[in-house]
Amino acid sequence: MLQKLKWNPKIILCLGGCSALSALFFASFAEELWLFMTLYGAVNGIGCGMCYMVPLVCSWEYFPNN
Numbered sequence: 001m002l003q004k005l006k007w008n009p010k011i012i013l014c015l016g017g018c019s020a021l022s023a024l025f026f027a028s029f030a031e032e033l034w035l036f037m038t039l040y041g042a043v044n045g046i047g048c049g050m051c052y053m054v055p056l057v058c059s060w061e062y063f064p065n066n
Contacts, residue, residue, distance in 0.1 A: 009054045016054075020047025 023043035030036035 009058065012054055013051055016047045016050030018047075020044050020051065023047060 020043075023039045027036050027039035027044070030039060
């Protein structure tokens with residue numbers, strides 16, 4: 001049977017926020033379009049998605065039948 005992996009939400013928020021902010025910072029210095037789009041679109045999107053998943057998972061655990 002699969003074991004449920006529990007991570008601390010503070011760690012996930014810190015990793016997601018730091019990756020999103022660092023991607024925005026480094027994207028401001030990008031001189032090539034592909035690098036800017038990768039940093040701003042992909043890395044920033046993954047960081048924001050990590051921060052967005054924490055309240056969703058908390059609400060799923062708080063309201064398990066809804």
